[in-house]
Amino acid sequence: MTEKAPKLRAALDGIPTYKPGRPPAADGPAAYKLSSNENPYPPLPGVLESAVSAAGFLNRYPDMACGALLDELASRFDVPVSHLATGTGSVGVAQQLLQATAGPGDEVVYAWRSFEAYPIITQISGAASVRVPLTEGEDHDLDAMADAVTDRTRLIFVCNPNNPTGNALRRAELERFLDRVPGDVLVVLDEAYREFVRDEDVPDGIELYRDRPNVCVLRTFSKAYGLAGLRVGFAVAHEPVAAALRKTAVPFGVSQIAQDAAVASLRSEDELLKRVEALVEERQRVREGLLEQGWTVPDTQANFVWLRLGERTAEFAEVCEKAGVTVRPFAGEGVRVTIGETAANDIFLRTAGDFREGLRSR
Numbered sequence: 001m002t003e004k005a006p007k008l009r010a011a012l013d014g015i016p017t018y019k020p021g022r023p024p025a026a027d028g029p030a031a032y033k034l035s036s037n038e039n040p041y042p043p044l045p046g047v048l049e050s051a052v053s054a055a056g057f058l059n060r061y062p063d064m065a066c067g068a069l070l071d072e073l074a075s076r077f078d079v080p081v082s083h084l085a086t087g088t089g090s091v092g093v094a095q096q097l098l099q100a101t102a103g104p105g106d107e108v109v110y111a112w113r114s115f116e117a118y119p120i121i122t123q124i125s126g127a128a129s130v131r132v133p134l135t136e137g138e139d140h141d142l143d144a145m146a147d148a149v150t151d152r153t154r155l156i157f158v159c160n161p162n163n164p165t166g167n168a169l170r171r172a173e174l175e176r177f178l179d180r181v182p183g184d185v186l187v188v189l190d191e192a193y194r195e196f197v198r199d200e201d202v203p204d205g206i207e208l209y210r211d212r213p214n215v216c217v218l219r220t221f222s223k224a225y226g227l228a229g230l231r232v233g234f235a236v237a238h239e240p241v242a243a244a245l246r247k248t249a250v251p252f253g254v255s256q257i258a259q260d261a262a263v264a265s266l267r268s269e270d271e272l273l274k275r276v277e278a279l280v281e282e283r284q285r286v287r288e289g290l291l292e293q294g295w296t297v298p299d300t301q302a303n304f305v306w307l308r309l310g311e312r313t314a315e316f317a318e319v320c321e322k323a324g325v326t327v328r329p330f331a332g333e334g335v336r337v338t339i340g341e342t343a344a345n346d347i348f349l350r351t352a353g354d355f356r357e358g359l360r361s362r
């Protein structure tokens, strides 16, 4: 036996591990998972059938070019196929973007707190993270983010709506920001929750990308479309960026099951969007309920709500779990709670109300 161990890149030292939302323990009290921003509805029948039918060809590699899916997306969003690239979830596409743009000595700017994968995939790339704190009102501080751009900046993530706070940037402020960012810095508009947006002032990133070659939009089938388990997301970007995404893709990364289910989902969009609408109504109900209880809740445009509980975060998460729902705590900061089944939302609301009452009487 040799004393030597394989040499690993120093960039990996101290990397934070991605914490998935906790599922309810098999023998525990919680019955509902409100910790991963998943869609509580099962796949639509047509979608399930196409996935099952693709499973009959598991001995074959998938279509590496994702041809049928790209054709469907191109007509759905009115963009050229050459401006589209797919990946293993939009987090996979985000990682490909970093591989294509950033390495040691470079900088990646993003708001914090935001999607917890950003620091991880940035560190893996070897680039340095430049985190710009959210404002008091939990918004991206776009002026500070633009000020943070240096000669070393290669990529900026803008999460709209922001995970975990749920609030969204509006057109005028986002356009002003994009006008300030140099054209050789890639701005990634991460719109994982776009379908849940109801505020008309929140722009559709795909409209913003059209005349801005340094803007790339990320979308996913994991949230509104309910295909989180299949791992398929995509980017809309101008040619050089989309071509770079094809170069950095894991070959055959998106399974045929995922591709066919995604196509079927796009074709069942009316039905799917009815479900999204029901979730948006539930979101409204939950947020209003929390406001009535006296909580401060950002104006969420996503499928979750954010409670900034500070030092009470862990305690609140534990109380929720005992009551029957798992939520997503960010230690010392707050709790993100996904809008789920009505019964789950009811349990959460009741628990939040009781907790607040308890705080008053302490």
Ligand SMILES: Cc1ncc(COP(=O)(O)O)c(C=O)c1O
Pocket: 036, 037, 088, 089, 090, 091, 092, 115, 159, 162, 163, 190, 192, 219, 220, 221, 222, 228, 231, 232, 233
């Ligand atoms: C803001 C944001 N972007 C991207 C993702 C990644 O989603 P997926 O990789 O499932 O497409 C998530 C998932 O939670 C998210 O919250």
